[in-house]
Amino acid sequence: MTAVPSPSAEIPVIELDPTAADHHGEAARLRAAGPVVRVVLPGGVRAWAVTTHALVEELVRHPDVSKDYRNWTAVKTGELADDNPIIGMIKVDNLVTADGAEHTRLRRPIIGQFTRKRVQDMVPAITAAATTLVDALPTTEVVDLRAHFAAQLPLQVICELLGVPDDQKARLRHLVDAIFRTDTTAEEVVQVQAEIPRLLGDLIRARADAPGDDLTSALIGVHAADPAALSAEELAGTLWVLLTAGHETTISLISNAVRAMLTHPEQLDAALAAEDPWPAVVAETLRWDAPIGNFPARYPLEDLTIGGVTIPAGDAVIAPYTAVNRDPAHHGADADRFDHAREQRGDLAFGAGRHSCPGSHLAEVEARIALAVLFDRHPKMTLAVPADDLPPVPSLFTNSVAALPVRLTP
Numbered sequence: 199m200t201a202v203p204s205p206s207a208e209i210p211v212i213e214l215d216p217t218a219a220d221h222h223g224e225a226a227r228l229r230a231a232g233p234v235v236r237v238v239l240p241g242g243v244r245a246w247a248v249t250t251h252a253l254v255e256e257l258v259r260h261p262d263v264s265k266d267y268r269n270w271t272a273v274k275t276g277e278l279a280d281d282n283p284i285i286g287m288i289k290v291d292n293l294v295t296a297d298g299a300e301h302t303r304l305r306r307p308i309i310g311q312f313t314r315k316r317v318q319d320m321v322p323a324i325t326a327a328a329t330t331l332v333d334a335l336p337t338t339e340v341v342d343l344r345a346h347f348a349a350q351l352p353l354q355v356i357c358e359l360l361g362v363p364d365d366q367k368a369r370l371r372h373l374v375d376a377i378f379r380t381d382t383t384a385e386e387v388v389q390v391q392a393e394i395p396r397l398l399g400d401l402i403r404a405r406a407d408a409p410g411d412d413l414t415s416a417l418i419g420v421h422a423a424d425p426a427a428l429s430a431e432e433l434a435g436t437l438w439v440l441l442t443a444g445h446e447t448t449i450s451l452i453s454n455a456v457r458a459m460l461t462h463p464e465q466l467d468a469a470l471a472a473e474d475p476w477p478a479v480v481a482e483t484l485r486w487d488a489p490i491g492n493f494p495a496r497y498p499l500e501d502l503t504i505g506g507v508t509i510p511a512g513d514a515v516i517a518p519y520t521a522v523n524r525d526p527a528h529h530g531a532d533a534d535r536f537d538h539a540r541e542q543r544g545d546l547a548f549g550a551g552r553h554s555c556p557g558s559h560l561a562e563v564e565a566r567i568a569l570a571v572l573f574d575r576h577p578k579m580t581l582a583v584p585a586d587d588l589p590p591v592p593s594l595f596t597n598s599v600a601a602l603p604v605r606l607t608p
């Protein structure tokens with residue numbers, strides 16, 4: 199990330215690094231630059247970021263701020279090109295980009311799937327899947343825990359939930375990885391965008407031909423009963439957001455929690471000596487190392503005065519969740535410190551307001567189970583490389599490691 203001169207006097211302009219070489223360094227620089235900052239996205243596209251917990255809360259709950267990308271001037275003018283690496287996170291048609299009554303209508307068919315009771319019912323299957331994965335870890339001296347464990351469990355859970363056929367899992371994983379990454383070439387972006395509808399078409403056909411006790415079959419039923427309640431395009435869009443938001447983020451949460459434990463051995467010892475430590479470890483990981491770094495985007499419908507700055511209607515504003523989760527004004531002077539014993543003050547890792555994450559409890563439960571099973575079996579695990587050498591996921595959106603090499607035994 200480099201600071202570049204601002205055209206409009208005192209508001210700093212910060213160019214976000216699409217390779218995310220130093221995610222938390224960049225987050226700290228965003229906070230230091232002020233409560234409202236101009237940012238440069240890939241392709242030189244300009245946007246804004248609000249960098250305090252309080253202002254993100256205000257932004258995401260503001261009634262005159264839309265999530266519909268059609269309200270972004272850069273989309274209307276074509277400045278945001280269709281081969282820009284962020285396009286897969288911007289031009290999506292589902293509840294993430296819907297406002298008002300449309301948003302309520304699209305959220306309704308899925309919200310009931312993620313209640314505490316539903317998630318509780320999934321615990322035995324998630325525990326069995328985590329145990330099988332730990333049993334199957336390679337016996338090599340160094341094991342990439344992201345590839346062999348953190349990436350596998352959420353993929354299995356979401357594929358089970360949505361009835362994704364086994365032979366489609368690798369294809370799904372590849373596409374989801376690609377849309378979150380922001381170091382992709384124009385050719386890759388175009389290829390991935392063309393492949394997504396094909397994958398969704400295959401999934402819908404597979405479940406329409408052989409319906410099961412899964413969410414895809416249920417949503418196909420909602421569409422068949424009343425296409426006005428969920429159109430064919432909306433069905434595909436809903437499946438896509440569940441498949442993407444539903445596993446990439448949880449992969450990062452598990453990876454980040456393991457990383458936090460292995461880089462804070464005294465806190466791992468305290469956790470291993472405690473009765474039920476994993477809910478607190480997961481909560482602190484969500485705060486300290488939020489899996490969604492910067493989430494795009496929101497578009498003021500009227501000029502929006504926030505934090506003393508007026509953002510013009512039609513501009514885009516991102517929510518830098520990793521940055522604001524270490525806001526000292528909200529989390530205290532030691533916000534930068536990982537401490538799973540701290541008293542949590544409420545963080546924004548899952549967003550807030552109408553668009554807050556419906557899958558938050560499922561993600562937390564998956565991560566708690568993953569940690570419990572993993573550290574029960576391998577309590578003496580250590581990182582195999584210095585923490586600073588762990589490669590980041592090259593993404594503005596995902597805050598995590600692309601690989602997590604560990605030694606399972608000393």
Ligand code: HEM
Pocket residue numbers: 258293294295305356439440443444445447448451488489490493517519546547548549550552553554555556557558560561562
């Ligand atoms: C650690 C894991 C997860 C994190 C950090 C996370 C984070 C988020 C955040 C920050 C938002 C709101 C973005 C905004 O509008 O500003 C969101 C929305 C959403 N998430 Fe999650 N999420 C996670 C797991 C899941 C899971 C497991 C599912 C489903 C299986 C899911 C489904 C969704 C959906 C459907 C939305 C859109 C909600 C709406 O726009 O009304 N997420 N998530």
